[in-house]
Amino acid sequence: MNTTETKLIFEHSHAGRSAVAQAPQAHAATAIPAHLRRKSAPGLPAASELDVVRHYTRLSQKNFSIDTEFYPLGSCTMKYNPRACNSLAMLPGFLNRHPLAPASHSQGFLQTMYELQEMLREVTGMQDVSLAPMAGAQGEFTGVAMIRAYHDARGDTERREIIVPDAAHGTNPATAIMCGYEVREIPTDETGDVNLEALKEAVGPQTAGIMLTNPSTVGVFERRIEEIAKIVHDAGGLLYYDGANLNAILGKVRPGDMGFDVIHMNLHKTFSTPHGGGGPGSGAVGVGERLLPYMPVPHVEQDGQGGYRLADEADRPETIGRLSAFMGNPGVLLRAYVYMRMLGREGMVRVSEFATLNANYLARELKAAGFDLAYPERRATHEFIVTLKKQAKETGLTAGDVAKRLLDHGFHAPTTYFPLLVPECLLVEPTESESKETLDAFVEAMACILAESADDIDTIKSSPHNLPNRRFNEVAAAKALDLVYQEPADDSADAQPRSGTHG
Amino acid sequence: MPFIPHTEEDIRSMLESIGADSVEDLFDEIPAGLRAPPLDGIPEGLNEMGISRLMQERAARDGMPSNFIGAGAYEHHIPAAVWQIATRGEYYSAYTPYQAEASQGTLQLIYEYQTMMARLTGMEASNASLYDGASALAEAVLMAVRVNRRSKSKRVLVPGALNPVYRRVIDTLIGNQGIELIEVPFDETTGQTPVEALAAHADDDITAMIISQPNFFGILEDVDGLTGWAEEREVPVIGVVNPVSLALLKPPGEWGGNGVDIVVGEGQPLGAPLSSGGPYFGFMTTRKKHIRQMPGRIVGRAEDADGKSGFVLTLQAREQHIRRSKATSNICTNQGLVVTAATIHMSMLGDEGLTRVAEACYANTHALVEKLAAKGIKPRFTGEYFHEVALDFGGDAAGQLQAMADAGVLAGHDLGRDYPALDGCVLACVTETKNENDLEQYVAACEKARAA
Numbered sequence: 026m027n028t029t030e031t032k033l034i035f036e037h038s039h040a041g042r043s044a045v046a047q048a049p050q051a052h053a054a055t056a057i058p059a060h061l062r063r064k065s066a067p068g069l070p071a072a073s074e075l076d077v078v079r080h081y082t083r084l085s086q087k088n089f090s091i092d093t094e095f096y097p098l099g100s101c102t103m104k105y106n107p108r109a110c111n112s113l114a115m116l117p118g119f120l121n122r123h124p125l126a127p128a129s130h131s132q133g134f135l136q137t138m139y140e141l142q143e144m145l146r147e148v149t150g151m152q153d154v155s156l157a158p159m160a161g162a163q164g165e166f167t168g169v170a171m172i173r174a175y176h177d178a179r180g181d182t183e184r185r186e187i188i189v190p191d192a193a194h195g196t197n198p199a200t201a202i203m204c205g206y207e208v209r210e211i212p213t214d215e216t217g218d219v220n221l222e223a224l225k226e227a228v229g230p231q232t233a234g235i236m237l238t239n240p241s242t243v244g245v246f247e248r249r250i251e252e253i254a255k256i257v258h259d260a261g262g263l264l265y266y267d268g269a270n271l272n273a274i275l276g277k278v279r280p281g282d283m284g285f286d287v288i289h290m291n292l293h294k295t296f297s298t299p300h301g302g303g304g305p306g307s308g309a310v311g312v313g314e315r316l317l318p319y320m321p322v323p324h325v326e327q328d329g330q331g332g333y334r335l336a337d338e339a340d341r342p343e344t345i346g347r348l349s350a351f352m353g354n355p356g357v358l359l360r361a362y363v364y365m366r367m368l369g370r371e372g373m374v375r376v377s378e379f380a381t382l383n384a385n386y387l388a389r390e391l392k393a394a395g396f397d398l399a400y401p402e403r404r405a406t407h408e409f410i411v412t413l414k415k416q417a418k419e420t421g422l423t424a425g426d427v428a429k430r431l432l433d434h435g436f437h438a439p440t441t442y443f444p445l446l447v448p449e450c451l452l453v454e455p456t457e458s459e460s461k462e463t464l465d466a467f468v469e470a471m472a473c474i475l476a477e478s479a480d481d482i483d484t485i486k487s488s489p490h491n492l493p494n495r496r497f498n499e500v501a502a503a504k505a506l507d508l509v510y511q512e513p514a515d516d517s518a519d520a521q522p523r524s525g526t527h528g
Numbered sequence: 529m530p531f532i533p534h535t536e537e538d539i540r541s542m543l544e545s546i547g548a549d550s551v552e553d554l555f556d557e558i559p560a561g562l563r564a565p566p567l568d569g570i571p572e573g574l575n576e577m578g579i580s581r582l583m584q585e586r587a588a589r590d591g592m593p594s595n596f597i598g599a600g601a602y603e604h605h606i607p608a609a610v611w612q613i614a615t616r617g618e619y620y621s622a623y624t625p626y627q628a629e630a631s632q633g634t635l636q637l638i639y640e641y642q643t644m645m646a647r648l649t650g651m652e653a654s655n656a657s658l659y660d661g662a663s664a665l666a667e668a669v670l671m672a673v674r675v676n677r678r679s680k681s682k683r684v685l686v687p688g689a690l691n692p693v694y695r696r697v698i699d700t701l702i703g704n705q706g707i708e709l710i711e712v713p714f715d716e717t718t719g720q721t722p723v724e725a726l727a728a729h730a731d732d733d734i735t736a737m738i739i740s741q742p743n744f745f746g747i748l749e750d751v752d753g754l755t756g757w758a759e760e761r762e763v764p765v766i767g768v769v770n771p772v773s774l775a776l777l778k779p780p781g782e783w784g785g786n787g788v789d790i791v792v793g794e795g796q797p798l799g800a801p802l803s804s805g806g807p808y809f810g811f812m813t814t815r816k817k818h819i820r821q822m823p824g825r826i827v828g829r830a831e832d833a834d835g836k837s838g839f840v841l842t843l844q845a846r847e848q849h850i851r852r853s854k855a856t857s858n859i860c861t862n863q864g865l866v867v868t869a870a871t872i873h874m875s876m877l878g879d880e881g882l883t884r885v886a887e888a889c890y891a892n893t894h895a896l897v898e899k900l901a902a903k904g905i906k907p908r909f910t911g912e913y914f915h916e917v918a919l920d921f922g923g924d925a926a927g928q929l930q931a932m933a934d935a936g937v938l939a940g941h942d943l944g945r946d947y948p949a950l951d952g953c954v955l956a957c958v959t960e961t962k963n964e965n966d967l968e969q970y971v972a973a974c975e976k977a978r979a980a
Binding site: 030031033034035043044046047048049050051052053054055056057058060061062063064066067068069070071072074077078080081082084085086087088089090091092093094096098101103104105106107109111113115116117118119120121122123124125126127129130131132133134136137143144146147148150159160161162163165166170173194195196198199200201202203204205208245246248250251274276277278279282283297299300301302303304305306321345346347348349350351352353354355356357359363365366367368369370371372373374375376378379381382383385386389390403404428429432437438443457458459460461487489492493494495496497498499501502503506507508509510 | 529530531532533534538539541542543545546547548551554555556557558559561562563564566567568569570571572573574575576579580582583584585586587588589590591592593595597599600601603605607609611613615616617618619620621622623624625626627628629630631632633634636637639640642643644646647648652653654656657659660661662663691693694696697699700701702703704705706748751752774775776777778779782794801802803804805806807808809816819825826827828829830831832833834836837838840842843845847848849850851852853854855857858859860861862863864865866868871872874875876877878879880881882883884885887888890891912914929930933934938941960
């Protein structure tokens with residue numbers, strides 16, 4: 026890891042310098058009227074090609090990533106991103122295809138997308154799949170918007186509430202609001218399952234639906250899912266499945282068979298498309314019988330002549346509409362397709378088996394090392410929760426401290442302080458692609474931190490020590506906002522007139 | 529088993545440690561009746577050689593037509609270094625920078641990106657990006673409604689010359705939130721949105737107004753006049769812009785008297801390949817005073833315990849993982865990897881490179897128009913245009929476009945599909961990637977298609 030201070034690209038700039046090979050030939054000045062023209066240059070960096078390459082290569086060395094460190098970030102499924110998925114999605118034929126190219130020049134791409142839809146349909150047990158949503162949160166939006174369209178089409182407009190368990194991802198309640206619903210929260214019981222009594226009390230003629238993650242965010246399988254489905258359906262509501270944890274059950278149990286009416290999948294989790302430092306994601310949506318008419322467009326279909334086409338509003342008059350300017354994130358979809366074809370039907374099932382094996386093994390070993398599991402009586406799924414409630418009280422060691430000290434040991438931290446209902450929690454998800462040796466080394470680091478907390482808590486409290494920075498003062502940063510770089514007054518490159526900088 | 533490292537011995541000893549007899553035992557909390565059937569619809573797995581062959585065949589199947597379609601996605605040269613660096617594992621396989629100390633690469637890069645976007649648009653602050661241009665506009669409308677506390681109507685003026693798909697995306701994404709979109713017609717001769725068209729709303733309670741520069745037809749709007757009208761009425765303005773055009777055009781931060789309130793647009797022209805429509809990214813910049821109403825992730829400079837400077841995600845109290853149902857949006861991710869590419873792309877081009885790209889686009893589009901005019905095909909509108917132009921094909925645009933496609937030229941986008949009044953018109957775009965031969969090929973294919 027590069028721990029040296031890195032100047033901004035703007036501080037590497039020198040007026041008059043540029044990456045000459047990248048500029049097209051000069052053309053005559055445009056005839057754009059003066060009042061519509063820019064008066065001074067924007068102030069982008071002025072750097073050579075090597076300056077730029079070196080700067081961003083060195084910056085990359087200040088990141089933890091799956092390719093460089095174990096990254097057990099719960100709920101995020103940080104598994105290996107096979108390189109072939111990237112290189113094959115970036116073949117020129119795919120990269121250069123314009124989204125509005127005619128079907129006659131799109132058959133290779135469309136066939137691939139159609140097959141992806143079919144594979145996702147099979148593995149989720151749904152009736153059809155839309156590839157349109159650009160991220161998990163947009164998949165959630167799509168699902169709830171379809172639930173609303175369904176009720177509205179039936180004239181059932183009194184249903185104003187979406188039920189959300191207290192352990193749910195923050196996107197669930199935020200999504201319900203975006204769709205014009207109110208949120209009704211229900212508690213989780215002491216074993217980690219939904220409190221059924223509370224659910225029965227919550228449902229009624231006002232219930233539009235429920236948003237559930239299964240396995241839930243506390244890392245256990247919701248055992249009474251069939252009963253939950255019956256309670257919600259009997260009340261006239263629909264079931265939304267948040268696919269954040271699909272990696273745990275791939276090929277073992279399908280959301281469609283559990284009774285869900287609509288689901289989203291995070292292709293960047295289960296199907297290994299890159300997280301990219303925070304996107305792009307892809308939130309494909311699986312749809313049950315009742316919601317088929319409302320699916321978003323465009324949607325890939327067979328054209329009846331052995332080819333493929335994009336269906337639009339004219340084909341689906343009751344569609345909820347369009348979510349993006351074109352059709353979501355095809356570059357991500359291609360990566361997911363390659364991954365799924367490489368796994369094949371056997372490999373698909375192995376994903377959940379080994380993700381679960383790794384999580385249960387790691388949970389057991391951490392328990393043996395002295396850590397408390399939040400739900401010790403339950404099977405771990407693909408992830409599990411460690412709670413430092415006891416340590417926080419006894420030695421002051423918090424979940425946040427463990428997270429920071431782990432960085433010094435060369436491990437990315439698990440998810441901290443989520444789900445909110447477990448105090449001082451670490452949500453740990455090792456994924457199937459990590460070896461036993463890596464898991465053992467992680468346990469060793471955790472044990473080391475626990476031992477250290479007994480005799481040198483200060484070193485932990487002031488960690489990390491081996492990274493480019495120590496802990497930040499985030500409160501001060503949010504008060505005195507510095508969101509864009511300002512050139513020092515005597516070196517204001519951005520104030521120079523554009524006419525002087527090129528020719 | 530692909531991408532799973534376990535040996536038989538690993539499995540045995542791990543199960544022993546867990547106290548389970550088999551991996552299957554680990555799924556014993558799933559009700560037996562729910563277990564999935566075999567996944568017969570999924571093919572057998574392929575090794576890397578097998579999938580490579582399959583994908584190469586698929587990618588090559590559709591040929592390499594010469595592309596003149598724009599309509600929201602634009603073909604530009606992307607320096608080789610851009611994606612080689614962006615797909616380094618440290619960027620490619622990292623996640624959202626929640627652990628700031630272990631994510632300084634991504635965080636500093638986003639800070640640099642925010643600076644570039646603020647400068648390009650002439651604004652004071654930027655977020656770390658949104659999904660794409662269309663969804664960014666939907667978020668901007670919601671933000672404008674939050675910003676304009678004075679207005680009670682939730683009525684937003686939308687130009688008819690806005691990308692019609694953007695309009696549909698807004699309808700989809702915020703249609704359930706009681707916002708009324710009112711269309712402002714364009715002038716059928718110039719293709720511009722005339723300030724006079726706003727007169728009908730002079731006395732209405734308007735919550736926000738959208739201005740697109742260039743508009744969907746490539747035409748340059750009178751941005752000062754339109755913004756001025758809104759300023760007089762204290763109506764927040766949302767500018768929708770093409771970032772490449774901003775190398776030449778007045779930035780939205782300078783439109784009218786004081787500039788607009790929110791700027792959004794499609795970031796794709798800054799280093800994202802066409803790639804069938806994504807992943808792209810939506811950019812959003814604004815005034816400092818509106819920053820707390822802005823959706824999406826934002827990076828700020830911070831000091832660490834040693835007083836050393838670095839970067840963190842800031843203002844997180846606006847976001848869904850903290851505020852849940854009271855968040856500014858349900859958005860989680862930005863388009864991190866594409867923003868990484870865009871930041872490298874902008875650094876590589878610099879002011880001079882981006883200006884040359886914009887000038888080449890302008891020159892090439894005008895050169896095509898000149899060549900076609902000699903053959904009797906004229907622009908539909910009289911207004912000034914940047915790098916896209918509505919060409920009057922004189923009827924059956926769809927048929928002519930298909931014939932030209934069959935000759936290897938994707939000649940443009942059929943405008944009649946969304947604008948019945950523009951039936952027979954084609955929206956064509958010529959960027960810096962096209963040379964004299966490409967233009968001749970276009971003209972020849974066009975003549976042949978018309979003769980048929």
